[in-house]
Amino acid sequence: MNLLRVRTLVTKEVSEALRDRLYLTLAFFLPILLMLVFTYGMTSNIDNVGVVIVDEDQTAASREYTQRFLSTRHFKQVEVTHAPTRADAALPAYQARLLIWVGSGFERQLQNGQTAKVSVQIDGAFTEPARTIGGYVEAINAQANQDLRQRYAAAQWGARSSLTRQVTHPVQLQTRYLYNPELRSVAMIAPALMMMILMMCPPLLIAVSVVREKESGSIYNIASSTVTRVEFLLGKLIPVVAIGMVNGFMLWALVAFWFDVPFRGHALSFTLALLLYVVATSSMGLLVSAAVKTQQAAIIITTMTAVIASMQFAGLFAPLETADPVNQFISHLFPAADFLRVIRGIYVRGAGVEVFWPEMLSMAAYGAIALTLAHTLFHKRTAT
Amino acid sequence: MSLRRWLTQVSALMTKEWKQLYRDRALLSFVIFIFTLDILLASGAPALDLKQTPIGIIDRDHSALSRELIYKLPAQQFTVVPMADQDQAVSHALERGELRGVLTIPHGFEKDLLRAQSPALQLVVDASDANLGFLLSSYTERILFTLSGELVGGQAAAQGRSVVLPQIDIQSRTRFNPSLTESWYATLSELLTMVTVACILLPAAALVREKERGTVEQLLVSPLSPLQIVLAKAFAMTSVVLLGSLVAVGLVMHQLVGVPFVGSPWVFFSLIALYAITSSGLGVLASTFARNSGQVGLIVVLLVMPIIMLSGTWSLRESMPDWLQNMVAFSPMTYFVDIAYGVLLKGSDMAVLWPKALKMSLLGLAFWALGVYRFQRQFR
Numbered sequence: 001m002n003l004l005r006v007r008t009l010v011t012k013e014v015s016e017a018l019r020d021r022l023y024l025t026l027a028f029f030l031p032i033l034l035m036l037v038f039t040y041g042m043t044s045n046i047d048n049v050g051v052v053i054v055d056e057d058q059t060a061a062s063r064e065y066t067q068r069f070l071s072t073r074h075f076k077q078v079e080v081t082h083a084p085t086r087a088d089a090a091l092p093a094y095q096a097r098l099l100i101w102v103g104s105g106f107e108r109q110l111q112n113g114q115t116a117k118v119s120v121q122i123d124g125a126f127t128e129p130a131r132t133i134g135g136y137v138e139a140i141n142a143q144a145n146q147d148l149r150q151r152y153a154a155a156q157w158g159a160r161s162s163l164t165r166q167v168t169h170p171v172q173l174q175t176r177y178l179y180n181p182e183l184r185s186v187a188m189i190a191p192a193l194m195m196m197i198l199m200m201c202p203p204l205l206i207a208v209s210v211v212r213e214k215e216s217g218s219i220y221n222i223a224s225s226t227v228t229r230v231e232f233l234l235g236k237l238i239p240v241v242a243i244g245m246v247n248g249f250m251l252w253a254l255v256a257f258w259f260d261v262p263f264r265g266h267a268l269s270f271t272l273a274l275l276l277y278v279v280a281t282s283s284m285g286l287l288v289s290a291a292v293k294t295q296q297a298a299i300i301i302t303t304m305t306a307v308i309a310s311m312q313f314a315g316l317f318a319p320l321e322t323a324d325p326v327n328q329f330i331s332h333l334f335p336a337a338d339f340l341r342v343i344r345g346i347y348v349r350g351a352g353v354e355v356f357w358p359e360m361l362s363m364a365a366y367g368a369i370a371l372t373l374a375h376t377l378f379h380k381r382t383a384t
Numbered sequence: 385m386s387l388r389r390w391l392t393q394v395s396a397l398m399t400k401e402w403k404q405l406y407r408d409r410a411l412l413s414f415v416i417f418i419f420t421l422d423i424l425l426a427s428g429a430p431a432l433d434l435k436q437t438p439i440g441i442i443d444r445d446h447s448a449l450s451r452e453l454i455y456k457l458p459a460q461q462f463t464v465v466p467m468a469d470q471d472q473a474v475s476h477a478l479e480r481g482e483l484r485g486v487l488t489i490p491h492g493f494e495k496d497l498l499r500a501q502s503p504a505l506q507l508v509v510d511a512s513d514a515n516l517g518f519l520l521s522s523y524t525e526r527i528l529f530t531l532s533g534e535l536v537g538g539q540a541a542a543q544g545r546s547v548v549l550p551q552i553d554i555q556s557r558t559r560f561n562p563s564l565t566e567s568w569y570a571t572l573s574e575l576l577t578m579v580t581v582a583c584i585l586l587p588a589a590a591l592v593r594e595k596e597r598g599t600v601e602q603l604l605v606s607p608l609s610p611l612q613i614v615l616a617k618a619f620a621m622t623s624v625v626l627l628g629s630l631v632a633v634g635l636v637m638h639q640l641v642g643v644p645f646v647g648s649p650w651v652f653f654s655l656i657a658l659y660a661i662t663s664s665g666l667g668v669l670a671s672t673f674a675r676n677s678g679q680v681g682l683i684v685v686l687l688v689m690p691i692i693m694l695s696g697t698w699s700l701r702e703s704m705p706d707w708l709q710n711m712v713a714f715s716p717m718t719y720f721v722d723i724a725y726g727v728l729l730k731g732s733d734m735a736v737l738w739p740k741a742l743k744m745s746l747l748g749l750a751f752w753a754l755g756v757y758r759f760q761r762q763f764r
Binding site: 011020023030033034037038040041042043045046048049050065074091094099106109110111112113114115116117118119120121122123124125126127128129130132134135138139141142144145146149152153162163165166167169170171172173174175176177178179180181183184185187188200203204208209212215226267278290291293294295296297298299300301303304307308312316318319321322323324326327329344347348349350351354355375 | 387392408410411414416422424426428429431433434435436437438447448476478480483484499500502505506507508509510511514515516517518519521522523524525526528529532533535536547548549550551552553554555556558559560561562564565566568569570574577578581589590593596597602621632676677678679680681682683684685686687689690692694696697698699700702703704705708717722725726729730732736738741
């Protein structure tokens with residue numbers, strides 16, 4: 001390997017990129033734009049969800065109960081054209097995602113110490129919001145029950161009696177939220193999106209730049225030159241890894257300063273993880289470029305692989321432990337799951353290399369394997 | 385020029401596109417993959433739920449009641465990992481994400497519980513995953529209150545006292561997906577994503593490639609109008625997508641995964657065709673802004689990623705800030721998400737869906753008009 005030739009190739013790549021303004025702009029703006037749009041769109045708060053309330057009881061107790069739902073930011077009452085009139089009536093499908101039905105006799109039953117039933121319907125078409133909505137409903141109802149028992153027990157046995165304390169507060173639970181005390185979803189999403197964006201952008205850049213040479217025929221210049229395959233691949237890899245690193249630091253700045261997610265880790269651990277990941281993903285881009293003939297195929301395969309690998313198989317939305325064995329196996333085909341664990345660990349929890357060295361090693365292995373495979377598959381002369 | 389001749393020309397050009405796709409084996413295998421195996425894989429997607437979530441327990445009491453409490457923690461939600469009372473091991477496990485939370489039962493738990501002294505348990509939650517953290521803490525709180533209430537109740541009943549309290553009991557019913565089967569949601573969401581990507585990217589890339597190689601000049605000197613060229617490209621790819629979704633919905637989703645098909649297949653497939661044409665208009669428009677395939681790739685990614693992420697399958701539209709809601713109103717997928725879930729799971733018909741279908745078609749018309757105008761202008 002001749003380092004001088006590698007340097008020449010890198011210079012060629014850089015000046016090519018510099019002359020293609022749109023390409024250059026997108027190479028640096030695409031990651032930032034993706035980060036902004038995704039974070040705003042996916043902070044996965046469940047707010048302003050339309051709810052239809054049918055209150056047949058129309059008493060102080062029923063109004064107090066339904067008001068508990070409406071006073072949170074999660075739910076918003078909607079007026080519907082045809083209010084349901086029976087307890088088994090349907091949820092109006094496109095106007096609300098939740099229906100709460102308080103039947104008559106609600107207040108009377110509670111005053112007599114009986115169980116009052118409330119029926120609830122949740123739109124389950126989107127499963128994750130449906131689960132969260134169900135969770136909110138349960139939590140609000142639990143609080144209502146707690147207040148209700150407190151009042152009832154105090155009226156029956158006196159507010160300070162030991163029986164009252166026992167039935168209303170059998171235990172206390174002191175909860176402490178580590179790493180993200182305000183439970184902001186942005187702290188969960190924004191650092192994790194680095195995984196996805198860096199899975200997409202560097203491979204896209206590298207695959208397109210290699211396949212473009214194949215398609216335009218300029219690769220024959222390489223074929224007839226003394227440049228070896230390793231040198232050619234390194235000449236492509238180095239500029240893209242450099243761009244990927246710059247992207248990584250830009251994203252880091254965006255997450256830390258724009259979205260205000262405190263960086264708890266060590267800069268060196270972060271840089272090392274970033275480097276290993278960008279090398280691994282760029283090498284996968286090289287692998288794709290060795291396998292395909294057209295830029296069209298290169299673009300669609302790199303972007304789709306990135307979307308599939310990072311959204312479905314990395315554990316972005318739900319922990320990987322709950323996935324089925326096949327999906328867990330597939331997640332091991334990409335470095336995304338490793339980097340996600342590492343980035344959440346380093347960025348949000350402030351852990352270091354000493355905790356995440358197995359993942360770091362594994363990312364290095366992905367890079368090495370992908371590069372070796374790309375080297376094996378790549379030919380200077382494309383088959384005609 | 386007669387309509388028949390016009391159509392013959394378009395179909396001849398469409399045949400050329402099909403052949404080109406057929407010969408590009410890498411692209412062809414990928415198209416086959418996204419409509420079959422990929423949808424199947426999406427059916428095993430993990431769900432955000434407490435499912436054997438690993439939680440560490442430090443029992444400082446070692447009493448009969450503390451052991452009973454631990455024993456009664458539901459095994460479906462929690463995997464209980466007994467931890468020794470050592471800070472270092474606990475914090476290492478939390479940092480690595482091997483434990484999602486740690487519950488500490490205090491010394492004197494049993495004594496305090498029976499004397500109505502409200503013993504204080506401590507729960508430390510890893511909140512780096514905010515949603516799971518919230519689920520964990522709120523569920524643990526409820527289950528602890530219930531369990532310790534039962535423990536106290538058991539003791540009280542043994543002493544011959546029984547306590548009846550009023551209670552509000554929620555009877556919850558989930559509509560359209562009664563047991564919240566993740567695969568019903570996930571496979572359809574995956575299909576919509578793939579249809580969107582394919583419909584925008586395939587025509588855009590096909591158009592730019594001809595432009596880049598100069599073969600579009602040959603097409604333009606042939607007796608074909610620019611409109612015919614664009615239509616042939618877009619319709620060829622649309623037909624591939626339509627065939628793909630037929631296989632994906634009919635075979636993979638309905639037969640293999642068991643997703644119900646409540647509504648009418650005719651409504652579903654005519655609307656998916658409408659959506660495919662609408663989206664390919666966006667692809668045509670995108671192609672007019674790029675000179676080479678590298679550029680078109682980046683432009684399409686720039687366009688497609690926000691569309692698939694913000695159109696309602698990943699996040700609820702009503703929860704977004706207003707400015708974002710106004711922006712996603714220009715995404716045809718926004719309307720199609722409602723349509724697809726509506727027909728497939730809710731059994732909606734055109735009487736309910738026509739406003740969404742209309743808005744989608746208007747967007748499609750605008751994309752096509754602008755796209756064809758810009759395409760023609762490039763060659764004057």
